[in-house]
Amino acid sequence: MKISILGLGYVGAVSAGCLAKEGHTVVGVDPNQTKVRLINEGKSPIIEKDIDTIIADRVANGNLKATTNIAEAIHQTEVSLICVGTPSQLNGSLDLHYVRRVCEEIAEALRNKSSYHVVVVRSTMLPGSVASTVIPTLSSIPGKSWPGFWRVYQPGVLREGTAVYDYFNPPKTVIGEVDTVRVTCWWRSTKISMLP
Ligand SMILES: NC(=O)c1ccc[n+]([C@@H]2O[C@H](COP(=O)([O-])OP(=O)(O)OC[C@H]3O[C@@H](n4cnc5c(N)ncnc54)[C@H](O)[C@@H]3O)[C@@H](O)[C@H]2O)c1
Structure with missing residues (x-):
């Protein structure tokens, strides 16, 4: 599949590298130009066992690249994974403003x-x-005539230090979807099929 990864922090970089290792065509997106440049040079933006080798190999193979342009990435792919940060606030709640912002950008890109x-x-x-x-x-x-989109929530189970191992050996896979259409995901084998 063609997959865009929105946010190239810890979770995004591991997901991008591992999905590309499984043969998917992956486009990573981040407003941080240094992270984008590092990926395109075949280098990892994070320190994590095995991910540097995986990213170098996949960029050289041609099925992993990165960009700062979210619209371009969404138009080149079928699935987008939101991997932006949700930092804890002083009152214990989660700050969702990065999620809100990236959803606005997705909506804008999906217009066309x-x-x-x-x-x-x-x-x-x-x-x-x-x-x-x-x-x-x-x-x-406003005024958007939707081509249609499906929403899925897949909570991550990655531990820093063993994230690549965890990706390929998840203790469990939890997926929530809300729609009348059926979305079946096998994250473990990274097969994502869409059933009309
Ligand atoms: N770190 C972990 O082990 C871990 C494990 C499971 C789940 N999570 C969750 O996954 C999420 C991401 O965590 P992380 O540690 O990778 O965060 P992070 O802060 O390291 O990375 C987030 C990235 O998103 C980018 N970003 C911000 N706005 C963006 C936008 N509009 N478009 C594209 N990119 C954008 C940032 O520049 C940054 O590179 C968090 O909600 C976190 O709680 C983290």
Whole structure:
């Protein structure tokens, strides 16, 4: 599949490298030009066992690249994984402003896309956040005639230090989807099939 990874921090960089290792065509997106340049030079933007070799190998192979241009990445792919940060606030709640912002950017990019697009949230959020924040923001552009999109929530289970191992050996896979269409994901084998 063609997959865009929105956010090239810890989770995004590991997901991008491992999905590309499994043969998918991956486009990473981040506003941070240094992270984008590092990926395109075949270098890892994070320190994590094995990820530097995987990224170097996949960039050389041609199925992993990065850009700062989210619209370009969304138009080149079928699935987007939101991997932006959701930092804790002083009162213990999660700051969702990066999620909100990236959803606005996805909505803007989907204006001119005619095919279905799957949006998967990997960022950590509390239950109810897809309904209260993600879907309203994705649907927020006035006058938008949607080509259609599917929303999926797949909470991440990665531990720093063993993230590549965890990716390929997840203790469990948890996926939530809200739609009348069926979305079946086998994250473990990284097969994502969409059933009309
Ligand atoms: N670090 C972990 O081990 C871990 C494990 C499981 C889940 N998570 C969750 O995954 C999420 C990401 O964590 P992380 O540690 O990778 O965060 P991070 O802060 O390291 O990386 C987030 C990246 O998103 C980028 N970004 C911000 N706005 C963007 C936008 N509009 N478009 C594209 N990129 C954008 C930032 O520049 C940054 O590179 C968090 O919600 C975190 O709680 C983290």
